[in-house]
Amino acid sequence: MDQTIGFIGTGNMGSAIAKAAAKSGLAETILLANRTPAKAAALAAELPGGTLSTNEEIARTAKLIFLGVKPQMMQLVLDPLEPILRKREDRFILVTMAAGLTCDRIQDFLDMDCPVIRIMPNTPSAIGAGVVQYCGQLVTVEELDAFAALLAPAGLVDPVPEGLIDAASAVSGCGPAFAYLFAEALADGGVACGLPRDKALSYAAQMLAGAARMVLESGQHPGALKDAVCSPGGATIQGVRVLEEDGFRAAAMDAVIAAYEKTLKLK
Template sequence: MADRFQYGFIGCGNMVSAIIQGMISSQFCPSSQIGVSSRTQSRIQALSKDTDIVAVQSNQELAQKSSIIIVGVKPAQYPTVLHEITSSLHSDTLIVSITPSFTLAQLQHMIDHKCHVLRAMPNTPLAVGCGMTAICAPDDVPAEIRQKVVDLFSSCGRVEVIPETLMDVVPAASGSSPAFFFIIAEAMADAVVMQGMPRQQAYSFVAQTMLGSAKMILESGKHPGQLKDEVCSPGGSTIAGIAKLEEMGLRGTIISGMNATWEKIKEMGKKTE
């Protein structure tokens, strides 16, 4: 169908906005080929004004007109939303779920196996082209269809295709962890402000250093521990700071926070079964 959107989004929350902003910033897709439906009209109007995407009146209309549908509503709304669009789906439609709460089998059941379904777990840094997305797909999904989703998320970050058994781990590794990095950055900036640096300048120093450190991990191939050791001179200020962080239990605290995220994901999954 020539009049179908390449990509249709149901929901207009922070994650959907981040994905759309990343797609448009990278010039991956014309805004005229992106449709969005949402029950929160104020958010969709604001996004439409900023990006020139097309606001669609209903979920059913969006499903009828979209080749690839990304469902970005809250987990509790998934059964209702998928049920209401099932009759509007085409056999060649592709549905992408971005919630950790439902398995591929559960999602297929919700749409009566009308079309292919994939799962993706992105994060909000997609908005600035530095996202991290995990994707999993059933074995019967053709490679060219899976590649369309890989291409979408690759346009605004890195992508890993993983088995579904690992999808519950992804929210802790990348989905929720931007919030962890933000609070670490804020704390580091607070410390620098205490020493007299203006706050915005402190954020610039800390954020750029976090960005550069991440780039070194990704591009150097070195173990993070080795990179840490290369900064720590014998008897120097850095190792003194590291020792204090270890004394205060930073490593264990971070692991506990990651595990709490993982446990919550498992709990949410049980509630939706």
């Protein structure tokens, strides 16, 4: 299904989703607009079908209008587009990726009962290893299926009830930052033990990638996979002991909960 899609905002998240959509081959034209046009122009040069555009042109012509703007900026961005959207006689769908803003809230900003898809992507979507949760309001099943196909190159594209999407975002949307922090800490530990920095970071990153695949592909509980690495009286169990003493699991849980609670305050 060839179509024109548009991205209003080409920051880290907007760019990641635009790159995934371009890989699907389902968008004939990808219109890109950003507050700093040079940023959108650079992305347009990377993408098949990518074209530098404006917010107004995207509002007039795109079938899918991705809103890659911060929650606190959404009203300011949508206000001047409202009269343009009202004049449209064809069907269009707004796609919001703003943390904390519900489909209802987007409709309220415009005072329009227009179709809205809400997504919570993460930055690894740009390389096909991401997670994108989505839900829709006033959107047909067929449209949601086509949307999921468009974003399939992003990685795991999963429907979630809107009531759970903030919790999902706290895990997979914020999670990469937590994972990067862990990778950096592991590498620092390796450097402290004498490893060269580049090797320590490479080993830590590849280990995390491999461990994640084991969870996804083995079907085993992470606890069982952990136990399989911890030989009696061995080095690994001593490392696990120190992590437990320092509250590693509690800290990880608290990080997700803190991110979730902050998201709720953005509504």
